[in-house]
Amino acid sequence: MSAKIRLATVWLDGCSGCHMSLLDIDERLLDIADRIELVSSPIMDVKGFPENIDLTIVEGAITNEEDLHKVLAFRKNTKLLMALGDCAITGNVPAMRNTFAIDDLYNRAYVENADAEKQVPGAVVPRLLDRTRPIHEVVPVDVYVPGCPPHADVIFYAIAELLEGRMPDPMKMGKFG
Amino acid sequence: MSDAPHILTLKIDDQDVSAVEGQTILAVARENGIAVPTLCFLKGLSPVGACRLCLVEIKGVPKLLPACVTRAAEGMEVTTDSPRLREYRRTILELLFAERNHVCSICVSNNNCELQSLARAQGLTHVRVPYRHPRLGVDATHSRFSADHNRCILCARCVRVCDEIEGAHTWDIMGRGIDCRVITDMNQPWGQSDTCTSCGKCVHVCPTGTLTEKGVAAAEMKKRQQFLPYLTAMREERE
Numbered sequence: 070m071s072a073k074i075r076l077a078t079v080w081l082d083g084c085s086g087c088h089m090s091l092l093d094i095d096e097r098l099l100d101i102a103d104r105i106e107l108v109s110s111p112i113m114d115v116k117g118f119p120e121n122i123d124l125t126i127v128e129g130a131i132t133n134e135e136d137l138h139k140v141l142a143f144r145k146n147t148k149l150l151m152a153l154g155d156c157a158i159t160g161n162v163p164a165m166r167n168t169f170a171i172d173d174l175y176n177r178a179y180v181e182n183a184d185a186e187k188q189v190p191g192a193v194v195p196r197l198l199d200r201t202r203p204i205h206e207v208v209p210v211d212v213y214v215p216g217c218p219p220h221a222d223v224i225f226y227a228i229a230e231l232l233e234g235r236m237p238d239p240m241k242m243g244k245f246g
Numbered sequence: 247m248s249d250a251p252h253i254l255t256l257k258i259d260d261q262d263v264s265a266v267e268g269q270t271i272l273a274v275a276r277e278n279g280i281a282v283p284t285l286c287f288l289k290g291l292s293p294v295g296a297c298r299l300c301l302v303e304i305k306g307v308p309k310l311l312p313a314c315v316t317r318a319a320e321g322m323e324v325t326t327d328s329p330r331l332r333e334y335r336r337t338i339l340e341l342l343f344a345e346r347n348h349v350c351s352i353c354v355s356n357n358n359c360e361l362q363s364l365a366r367a368q369g370l371t372h373v374r375v376p377y378r379h380p381r382l383g384v385d386a387t388h389s390r391f392s393a394d395h396n397r398c399i400l401c402a403r404c405v406r407v408c409d410e411i412e413g414a415h416t417w418d419i420m421g422r423g424i425d426c427r428v429i430t431d432m433n434q435p436w437g438q439s440d441t442c443t444s445c446g447k448c449v450h451v452c453p454t455g456t457l458t459e460k461g462v463a464a465a466e467m468k469k470r471q472q473f474l475p476y477l478t479a480m481r482e483e484r485e
C-alpha cells in the first residue's frame with residue numbers, strides 16, 4: 070500500500086454545510102480513513118499551516134483578509150486544491166453582498182442594526198475585501214465539486230477518484246444549487 | 247406545378263437525413279434524434295436566434311450558424327458537436343451566469359431550470375470571466391406572479407408567447423447591450439399593466455427562475471409548457 074495522502078480541509082466564507090456533507094459520507098469514511106492523514110481542518114485544533122499537503126479541500130468564498138491569507142497559504146503548501154460547493158465555485162450567497170458598497174454593509178451591520186456599541190470594529194474582525202470572490206479568481210483550482218451543499222456521494226466519488234490517482238469529473242454527478 | 251413538398255437530402259453528423267424544403271436544421275436534427283442544445287428556441291413560438299447555443303458547423307461556411315433559424319439545404323454537411331462548438335457553448339453559458347445574479351441554491355427554479363441543466367450537460371465546472379453582480383430589482387407588483395430580473399437571460403420567450411399566443415403583447419425588451427431589460431407595457435410595474443390578462447403563459451415558458459408564480463419557495467417552481475404545442479396545433483388545424 071502506498072503512503073497516506075496528507076489531507077487538509079479549510080472553511081472560508083460558507084455556512085459549514087459542505088463540511089457537514091463531507092461528514093455525511095458516513096461509514097464510507099472508514100473505508101478510506103487508513104489511506105488519509107488529516108493534517109488540518111476546522112474539526113481539529115491545529116495552529117498555523119501544515120506543509121507538503123497532497124489535497125486541500127476548500128469550502129466557502131473569499132470574503133475577508135483572513136480568507137485571502139488562508140487560501141494563499143494553503144495553495145502554496147498543497148499539490149491539489151478542490152473547490153467544494155457553490156460558495157467556493159461561484160461565490161453563491163456570500164457574493165450577494167457584492168451589489169452593495171462596503172461602507173453601506175458595515176453601516177448596516179454594525180451601526181444601524183446594533184443596539185449598543187454602534188461602531189465598525191477596527192482590529193479582531195478581519196476587514197472585508199472589496200468583493201467576495203470564488204476561489205479560482207484568486208488561486209488556481211484543480212477540482213470543482215458543485216452543490217449547495219454537494220451531495221455526500223459526489224464528495225466521496227471525487228475523493229475516492231483522487232485516491233486512485235484519477236482526475237474526477239464531479240459535474241457528471243453534481244450540479245449547482 | 248405539383249403540390250408535393252420538395253425533399254432535400256443532407257448530412258448531419260455524418261448521418262444521411264432528409265428534410266422538407268423550408269425546415270430548419272434544428273427541426274431535421276430533432277426528427278432524427280440528434281440532440282442540439284437550445285435555450286431561446288421553444289417549439290410553438292417563432293424562432294429568434296437570440297442565445298446562439300444551437301450554433302452548428304456547416305462544411306464550406308466559415309461562420310457558425312444557429313440551427314434554429316438556418317434552413318436545411320440540399321447537400322449540406324452539418325456538424326452539431328465538436329471541441330470548437332463545445333467551447334463556444336460553454337462560454338455562452340458562462341457569460342449568461344456572469345451577467346446577472348444566479349444563485350441556484352436559493353432560486354425558486356432550482357432543479358427545474360433550463361439554464362442550470364444546460365450548464366450541467368455542457369460540463370460547465372466554473373465561470374472563467376468575473377461576475378458582474380449588477381444591482382437588479384424584483385417586480386412583485388402583480389397579484390399572482392413576480393419577475394426577478396437577476397435571473398433573466400433575455401431569451402424573449404415571454405415576449406413571444408405574450409404576443410404570438412396570448413395576443414396581449416404586455417412584454418417587450420427595452421435598452422441595449424448590458425442595459426437590456428424585459429419590461430411590461432411602457433416600463434410600468436407588472437401589477438399596473440393594462441394589457442396583461444394574467445394568463446400565466448410567460449411564467450411557464452420562461453426557462454429560468456425569472457418569471458414565477460408567487461408563493462413558491464426555493465426549488466418549488468415547476469414550469470408546465472404542455473399548453474404550447476397543443477394551442478399551436480389547434481390553430482394550425484383551423485387555418
Ligand code: SF4
Pocket residue numbers: 246347348349350351353354355356357359360361362397454455456
Ligand atoms: S434561474 Fe436557473 S441558473 Fe439562474 S439561479 Fe435560478 S436555477 Fe440557477
Ligand code: SF4
Pocket residue numbers: 397398399400401402403404405428448451452453454456457
Ligand atoms: S423573463 Fe424569462 S422568458 Fe422572458 S426573456 Fe427573461 S428569461 Fe426569457
Ligand code: FES
Pocket residue numbers: 283284285286287294295296297298299300301312313314315
Ligand atoms: S436556440 Fe438557436 S439561437 Fe437560441
